[in-house]
Amino acid sequence: MKLNPNYAKLNESYLFADIAAKVRAFVREHPQADLISLGIGDVTRPLSPAVICELNAAAHDMAAEETFHGYGPEQGYGFLREAIVRHYAAKGVVLHDDEVFIGDGAKSDLGNMTELFSESSVLLPDPGYPAYYDVNVMAGNRIHFAAGHSRNGFKPMPPSGRRFDIIYICSPGNPTGAVYTREELKAWVDYARETGAVIFFDAAYEAFVHDRSLPTSVFEIEGARECAVEFCSFSKSAGFTGMRCGWTVVPHELAGGALNKMWLRRQTTKFNGASYVVQRAAAAALGEQGQYENRKIIDYYMRNARVIHDALTAAGIRHTGGVDSPYIWMRCPRGMTSWEYFDALLERAAVVGTPGVGFGRRGEGYFRLTAFGNAEKTARAVARLVDVTLAMTNRK
Amino acid sequence: MKLNPNYAKLNESYLFADIAAKVRAFVREHPQADLISLGIGDVTRPLSPAVICELNAAAHDMAAEETFHGYGPEQGYGFLREAIVRHYAAKGVVLHDDEVFIGDGAKSDLGNMTELFSESSVLLPDPGYPAYYDVNVMAGNRIHFAAGHSRNGFKPMPPSGRRFDIIYICSPGNPTGAVYTREELKAWVDYARETGAVIFFDAAYEAFVHDRSLPTSVFEIEGARECAVEFCSFSKSAGFTGMRCGWTVVPHELAGGALNKMWLRRQTTKFNGASYVVQRAAAAALGEQGQYENRKIIDYYMRNARVIHDALTAAGIRHTGGVDSPYIWMRCPRGMTSWEYFDALLERAAVVGTPGVGFGRRGEGYFRLTAFGNAEKTARAVARLVDVTLAMTNRK
Numbered sequence: 001m002k003l004n005p006n007y008a009k010l011n012e013s014y015l016f017a018d019i020a021a022k023v024r025a026f027v028r029e030h031p032q033a034d035l036i037s038l039g040i041g042d043v044t045r046p047l048s049p050a051v052i053c054e055l056n057a058a059a060h061d062m063a064a065e066e067t068f069h070g071y072g073p074e075q076g077y078g079f080l081r082e083a084i085v086r087h088y089a090a091k092g093v094v095l096h097d098d099e100v101f102i103g104d105g106a107k108s109d110l111g112n113m114t115e116l117f118s119e120s121s122v123l124l125p126d127p128g129y130p131a132y133y134d135v136n137v138m139a140g141n142r143i144h145f146a147a148g149h150s151r152n153g154f155k156p157m158p159p160s161g162r163r164f165d166i167i168y169i170c171s172p173g174n175p176t177g178a179v180y181t182r183e184e185l186k187a188w189v190d191y192a193r194e195t196g197a198v199i200f201f202d203a204a205y206e207a208f209v210h211d212r213s214l215p216t217s218v219f220e221i222e223g224a225r226e227c228a229v230e231f232c233s234f235s236k237s238a239g240f241t242g243m244r245c246g247w248t249v250v251p252h253e254l255a256g257g258a259l260n261k262m263w264l265r266r267q268t269t270k271f272n273g274a275s276y277v278v279q280r281a282a283a284a285a286l287g288e289q290g291q292y293e294n295r296k297i298i299d300y301y302m303r304n305a306r307v308i309h310d311a312l313t314a315a316g317i318r319h320t321g322g323v324d325s326p327y328i329w330m331r332c333p334r335g336m337t338s339w340e341y342f343d344a345l346l347e348r349a350a351v352v353g354t355p356g357v358g359f360g361r362r363g364e365g366y367f368r369l370t371a372f373g374n375a376e377k378t379a380r381a382v383a384r385l386v387d388v389t390l391a392m393t394n395r396k
Numbered sequence: 397m398k399l400n401p402n403y404a405k406l407n408e409s410y411l412f413a414d415i416a417a418k419v420r421a422f423v424r425e426h427p428q429a430d431l432i433s434l435g436i437g438d439v440t441r442p443l444s445p446a447v448i449c450e451l452n453a454a455a456h457d458m459a460a461e462e463t464f465h466g467y468g469p470e471q472g473y474g475f476l477r478e479a480i481v482r483h484y485a486a487k488g489v490v491l492h493d494d495e496v497f498i499g500d501g502a503k504s505d506l507g508n509m510t511e512l513f514s515e516s517s518v519l520l521p522d523p524g525y526p527a528y529y530d531v532n533v534m535a536g537n538r539i540h541f542a543a544g545h546s547r548n549g550f551k552p553m554p555p556s557g558r559r560f561d562i563i564y565i566c567s568p569g570n571p572t573g574a575v576y577t578r579e580e581l582k583a584w585v586d587y588a589r590e591t592g593a594v595i596f597f598d599a600a601y602e603a604f605v606h607d608r609s610l611p612t613s614v615f616e617i618e619g620a621r622e623c624a625v626e627f628c629s630f631s632k633s634a635g636f637t638g639m640r641c642g643w644t645v646v647p648h649e650l651a652g653g654a655l656n657k658m659w660l661r662r663q664t665t666k667f668n669g670a671s672y673v674v675q676r677a678a679a680a681a682l683g684e685q686g687q688y689e690n691r692k693i694i695d696y697y698m699r700n701a702r703v704i705h706d707a708l709t710a711a712g713i714r715h716t717g718g719v720d721s722p723y724i725w726m727r728c729p730r731g732m733t734s735w736e737y738f739d740a741l742l743e744r745a746a747v748v749g750t751p752g753v754g755f756g757r758r759g760e761g762y763f764r765l766t767a768f769g770n771a772e773k774t775a776r777a778v779a780r781l782v783d784v785t786l787a788m789t790n791r792k
Contacts, residue, residue, distance in 0.1 A: 001594040003559050003651060004514045007658045041467035052459045055673070058705030059455060062638070063448045069638040070438035104500055104640075104668070115534065118400045134665045138511065165397050198397040242458070242465040242672040244500075252694030255399060255698070262403045269530045273672050276638040277451070329464075 006140045011129060012077070015358035018032040019342075026346050037352040038279035038308070038369040041105055041174075043239045045300060047281070051238060054284030058277040061141055069276040074268040076102020076247070079226060079333040083286040086245055093219045099251050101267055102282075104206050104274050106233040111135040112270070113200065113248070116262045120165035125156055127329075127356060127363035133166045141166075154178040154320050154329065158191035158313060161293040167192060171204040172209060175359045176329040177321015179214050185221050192227040198254065199228040204246075205299055207237035207267035207323040209307075223240070224229035225251040229259070231249045236326065238294050245274050246280040301326050304378040305371035309358050315386045317393075331358070333392040344392060349384040400535045402656050408482035409526060422742050426500075432777035433748040434704070434765040437570075440774035441512040441696060444676070444689035447634060450680035454673040465672040470664040472498025473641070473763045476675045480643055483565035489615040495647050495656060497663055498678075500670045502600050502629040502642040507531040508666070509596065509625060509644070512658045515569065522551055523571055523725075523752060523759035525598070528564045537562075550574040550716050550725065554587035557701050563588060565614070566598040568605060571755045571764040572725040573717015575610050581617050589625040595624040600642075603694055604701075605720040621647040625655070632722065634690050635680035641670050642680040700774045701767035711782045713789075722767040725752070729788040737763055740788060745780040 019039065027035060038212050047055070060065040075081070080098045103109045114120075114135050124132045126145035136143050142165060146156035154176035169188060171180040180188075192199050201218035209216045218228045229251040234240035250260045273279075284290045309322030312330060319330035332341035338355030345351050345367075356366030369385075371378070415435065423431060443451070457463040470475070478491045484491050499505045510516075511532050520528045522541035532539050540560060544554035550572035565584060567576040576584075588595050597614035605612045614624045628643040630636035646656045667677075680686045705718030708726060715726035728737035734751030741747050741763075751764030765781075767774070 001592060001651065002514050002516050003654060003658065006514075007512065007661065010661060014485070025753070040764070044461065044466065046461050046464040047458045049459070052455060055455045055458070056452065059451045062443045062451070064438065065442050068440070068442040068635075070440065070635075071637045104671075107668045108666060115511075116400050116403070118398050120398050131665055134661075138662070138665070196397060239464075239466075241668075243466045244668060244671045255397065264397065265403065265406060265530075266534070266744050269527050270504060272637075272640060273505045275500075275640040275671050277673065278671050359484060396513060 004138070006138050009133060010137050015130075015355070019352065019354070020232040022343070023352055026350070033077060033350040034266060034380070035350045035352065036373070036377045038352045038373060038378065038381050038385070039352045040370050040372045041354075042241050043236060043372055044374065045239055046296045047239050047275070048242070048285070048290060050286045050287060050290040050293055050295060051281045053143035055262060055277060055281040058280035062277065066395060069219065072276055072279070074271055074273050074274040076100070076101045076273060077276070077279050080283045082284045087286055088219065091216060092218060093217055095219070095249060096252065099249055101248045101250065101263060102274050102279060103246050103248060103267070103271070104244040105235060106202065106231040109246060110202065110231050112202065112266065113263070114139045114141070115266060116259060117166060121166040122166040122168065124168050125173070126361060127154070127359035127366070128168065129170060129174050130359065135142070136142070137261050145362070148178070150318070150331070151361060152310060155180055155184060158182065158187055158237050163195035166200060167197050168200045168202065170204070172205040172249055172321070172327070175327055175354070175356065175363065177325035177327035177330070179209060179324045182213070182215050182221065185215055185218060189218070189221045189227060193223055197227065197258075198283065199224070201228050201230045203230055205236055205325055206232060208302065208326050210302070211324050214324055219249065219251075225253045227285040228253070229254070237298065238282070238290070239297060240282065240285070243278050243281060245278050276280070300375065301371045302377055304373060307379050308369055308371065308382050311382045311386050315390055317389055322371070326371040330367050330369060332365050332367055333389055336365070336392070338364055338367060345385060345388060349381070349388040351381045352387050400534070401711065402534050406533050411526075411751070414746065415750070418739070418742060419748055420440065426746070429746040430776070431746045431748065432769070432773045433537060434769060434774065434781070435750045436749045436766050437750075438637050438768060439632060440768055440770065441635055441693045443635050443639070444681070444686060444693060446683060446685040446689055447677050447680045451673055451677040454676035458673065462709050468672055468675070470667055470669045472496070473672070473675050476679045479679045487612060488617060489613055490647065491615070491645060495645055497579060497646065497659060498675060499642050499644060499663070499667070501613075501641040502598065502644075503632060504629040505523045505525060505594065505642060505644040506598065506627050507664065509533040509659070510535045510537070511662060512655060512785055513562060514733050516670040518564065519560040520564050521566060521569070522757060523550070523755035523762070524564065525566060525570050526755065541756070541758070544572060544574070545758060546727070547713070551576055551580060553580065554583055556737065558788045559591035560593050562596060563593050563618065564596045564598065564602070568601040568717070568721035568723070570601065571723055571750070571752065571759065573721035573723035574725070575720045576607060578609070578611050578617065579612055585614070585617045585619045585623060586761050589619055595620070597624050597626045599626055599628045601632055601721055602628060603690075604698065604722050607720050608696070610630060610720055615645065615647075621649045623650070625650070630678050630681055633694070634678070634686070635693065636681070639674050639677060643675050685739050697772065700769060700771055701763060703775050704765055704767065704778050706760045707778045708781050711786055713782070713785055720769070724765040724767070726765060728761050728763055729785055732761070732788070734760055734763060741781060741784060745777075745784040747777045
């Protein structure tokens with residue numbers, strides 16, 4: 001057997017394992033501590049009643065011969081693809097239902113989409129979601145980074161005089177919480193069209209955008225249908241991280257129609273559709289009652305984000321995100337590395353976050369906080385974080 | 397962008413589309429006909445009560461903050477991996493629970509596993525499951541065929557003097573229904589070890605093996621832990637074709653431990669676990685009550701298989717399968733191609749099956765029947781099939 005040599009080039013990631021080990025050691029030494037995590041990248045609120053109701057109805061279908069569902073269409077049931085087309089129509093984006101592919105989550109599709117390309121040069125945001133990097137190492141692609149930093153508000157813009165085959169954009173961004181404006185995204189779309197690149201647009205956090213002037217889909221930008229694929233998910237908008245459902249939009253205009261056909265062929269050959277009961281539940285999340293209920297859940301998280309944002313702002317601690325995003329990306333006190341700050345915060349405030357360097361070299365000196373926790377605990381944790389951080393800042 | 401050139405080498409498959417078109421035309425011309433399909437490759441019985449009960453309980457979990465489940469382990473929940481370890485222990489196979497990976501179905505894993513290898517020569521059964529061929533074209537591998545025919549009972553054996561990197565074996569076989577004996581499988585395991593090949597063992601139909609002398613897992617064979625990966629599924633054993641859950645076993649011995657680590661890395665990077673509610677339902681299928689109920693469902697299908705097998709045997713129509721397999725692979729009347737027989741059977745008996753040539757060049761002149769239909773209709777259809785087939789045979 002001949003193993004794929006690219007796997008040997010992957011770095012082992014110990015980020016979350018290291019965090020867990022440090023937290024365990026802290027709890028062992030301080031069993032009475034009121035430990036609170038602001039590092040949770042997962043939702044914590046239960047599924048909404050409308051979603052649960054539909055999940056039960058779908059389970060009931062599976063119990064009788066007349067309503068049982070076996071293999072479904074690999075690209076997803078029509079009822080869900082049509083609901084997603086309506087979801088886009090509500091923001092003025094017109095899609096054909098055969099441009100929408102239902103999958104088991106954006107992570108799978110973001111990884112698997114690399115198979116449709118070969119020997120590509122890719123441009124990844126740094127800091128960015130670590131899986132972007134890993135899947136391209138696995139594919140043997142040439143990896144370049146677009147640097148995010150405080151001067152560009154963690155929104156890297158197109159580099160002049162260079163070209164890439166594939167460009168990854170995540171907006172609202174993980175881990176930075178930065179959201180591209182319409183004009184900024186237009187610059188990327190124009191650049192991609194001029195240079196013949198394809199944009200992989202990760203819209204997993206679109207539901208957190210409240211400012212109506214900000215785009216929530218790359219297809220709100222003119223010309224995007226000729227150069228972009230969009231990945232989205234029910235994970236954060238409807239609490240589906242454990243349910244597993246997402247979708248990918250591959251417009252017919254891409255590569256003269258070839259990419260849509262290739263993705264259909266990939267999915268019909270190496271995938272067998274998302275679970276019927278999960279697709280039914282996902283469709284309910286996009287229904288009127290589901291939208292109403294899930295908006296309330298998102299508002300709950302966004303109040304947490306606002307609490308963190310406001311507390312950091314009042315304390316003069318530099319950060320991005322937290323307004324149209326569940327992530328807050330803060331500067332560590334001057335001179336501290338991400339891990340030094342992590343250790344100090346854990347030790348002195350019993351608060352856990354995520355060291356920014358875990359998201360790339362440019363994340364060093366930064367720290368990610370999230371809005372997915374319990375409201376009361378979040379407020380308590382951020383108060384302690386601010387006190388400890390100001391004390392460290394003033395001492396220096 | 398640079399597209400993967402291998403996709404252009406794929407043949408479009410029109411098999412099931414062509415069947416559907418012919419059936420539609422027949423129904424249009426004969427609206428009163430009692431059309432019956434013996435071509436169904438999907439289960440038709442509803443999920444068992446124990447499975448439905450657990451699916452409802454899991455849905456209930458998702459409705460409350462205290463019992464809500466977000467992201468699960470990418471390799472699957474411990475409760476399900478341990479249940480699968482016990483499933484193997486019952487057949488005398490000892491596995492570690494970190495050798496078992498839960499996925500969303502064998503089709504996904506069979507396709508995705510090719511990523512761990514590069515520039516491989518692969519040996520596929522002909523006739524065989526068409527996706528084996530397609531995923532290896534996509535991967536750019538060199539494809540060779542192991543011919544199944546009546547002389548080897550559609551169980552090709554290792555070719556002497558040749559070697560391959562990857563060998564696909566499906567037992568019980570789709571489409572042929574042929575089941576390898578322990579001795580035959582041992583010959584493949586020995587061959588793989590001698591030549592440094594890895595066996596991809598597709599055990600999707602293992603639940604249909606009733607003859608206890610026949611192996612239902614490649615790991616019942618000595619030495620297999622050093623050369624085989626096994627793919628299995630709840631699709632046919634518990635009616636999960638629409639639920640989506642399967643598993644893959646990657647022993648630690650393979651490639652000195654490298655393959656298990658690579659698959660873990662692949663799954664943690666490009667997959668986010670099967671749905672929690674589906675995993676709970678799958679675990680119930682492996683529980684005592686679930687096993688009892690699902691055995692009755694399999695017995696239902698196996699009675700259909702027996703009805704087809706016995707009718708063909710009594711009529712002297714040559715075939716394999718139908719005993720320890722849900723598939724029956726029959727010889728078309730002498731001189732007829734698969735499609736000629738398909739057309740004649742549809743026109744004269746109003747019975748639908750699957751032309752063997754759809755499973756590879758060696759499938760020409762054969763026809764696949766399945767046991768997944770309704771019992772009463774199956775009996776009626778096979779009686780008509782035998783009458784019409786004998787009439788065609790005698791006329792010649």
